[in-house]
């Protein structure tokens with residue numbers, strides 16, 4: 040094993056190995072590297088890194104996926120939260136404070152819905168999974184398991200349509 044990468048839907052301090060804020064997970068100032076490594080160094084000194092999930096996905100698509108050979112790309116991810124990984128000249132752009140991909144918390148449209156971040160009108164508050172479930176009349180699920188979310192949407196009162 041060469042290393043361990045932990046992708047978290049969060050604001051991440053990569054140098055410190057800390058999730059600064061993951062509002063959809065309820066994590067604040069979580070030392071992920073220490074948690075994964077453990078006190079007994081169960082990974083035998085193997086390097087552990089943590090980064091934002093959209094940044095990791097963008098980089099993975101650049102190295103082995105649909106963005107191979109492409110220098111500039113935008114990877115959008117959307118489940119409970121909405122995030123982006125931005126590649127410019129093949130490098131992940133993080134912005135001055137490392138939060139460049141936090142597009143889900145940009146005001147979009149005329150919505151005044153309250154967001155998990157505490158502000159109103161964020162894009163995520165309108166098109167995130169919980170907003171979609173609520174708009175469909177489906178129960179709002181907790182966690183990010185797509186199987187659970189899909190099952191909730193398919194329940195009576197959800198958005199299931201009759202087959203052909």
Ligand SMILES: [Zn+2]
Nearest residue numbers: 144154156161
């Ligand atoms: Zn927000």
